[in-house]
Amino acid sequence: MRFDGEVLRRLDGYVRSHSGTSISAVTNLFVDEALRAEEHPGITFRPGPTGRRAGLIGGPDVWEVIDTLLIVREAELDLADDPLVAATAEATGLPERKVRTAVRYYAAYRENIDDRIAANRAAGQEAEVAWHAEQDLLRGNDRAS
Numbered sequence: 297m298r299f300d301g302e303v304l305r306r307l308d309g310y311v312r313s314h315s316g317t318s319i320s321a322v323t324n325l326f327v328d329e330a331l332r333a334e335e336h337p338g339i340t341f342r343p344g345p346t347g348r349r350a351g352l353i354g355g356p357d358v359w360e361v362i363d364t365l366l367i368v369r370e371a372e373l374d375l376a377d378d379p380l381v382a383a384t385a386e387a388t389g390l391p392e393r394k395v396r397t398a399v400r401y402y403a404a405y406r407e408n409i410d411d412r413i414a415a416n417r418a419a420g421q422e423a424e425v426a427w428h429a430e431q432d433l434l435r436g437n438d439r440a441s
Contacts, residue, residue, distance in 0.1 A: 297323070336404065338397040349412060350401055352394050359412035361398035364388050366413070 299307065311317050325348070329341040332350070340353045350358040365384040369375060375383055381399070385392045402409050431437075 332401075332405070336397065336401045338394065339401050346412075346415065350405070350408070352390070352397060355390055355394050356388070357412070358398045358401050359409045359416065361388055361390065361395060362402045362409050363413045363416065365395070365399070 307319055307322065311319050311322055314322070329348070333339050333341065338353055339350055339358070341348050342351050342357075352358065352361065355361075361384065364387050365380065368383045368387055369380055372383065381392050381395050384390075385395045388395065
């Protein structure tokens with residue numbers, strides 16, 4: 297592949313500022329993201345402490361919307377289709393069209409979103425265990441009987 301000089305300069309700068317990457321890996325990532333965004337209007341990609349992830353333009357990450365949808369569906373088993381989308385929109389404060397954008401992306405890239413949801417839930421559980429341990433320590437419940 298041939299890149300314009302300015303594109304190559306910016307790509308090289310990006311790789312230099314993100315250790316552990318290569319021009320090839322970054323190019324592959326950005327092309328994949330651009331194709332996904334083209335396939336799913338309303339989706340963007342953003343960096344974060346756990347890596348780049350899909351998000352709604354002007355909204356939260358896709359995994360957050362889908363996690364909410366799954367929680368709503370679990371709580372109200374009779375909800376499906378339009379009522380489930382509406383309940384998720386209400387719970388997230390998003391327009392239904394944005395929830396549907398997230399659902400369409402999830403349908404195409406389910407494994408990636410499921411991995412993000414699982415990681416977030418695990419981190420939440422770890423934080424809760426740590427909080428309880430701190431509370432026990434502060435209350436003096438850590439003493440041997």
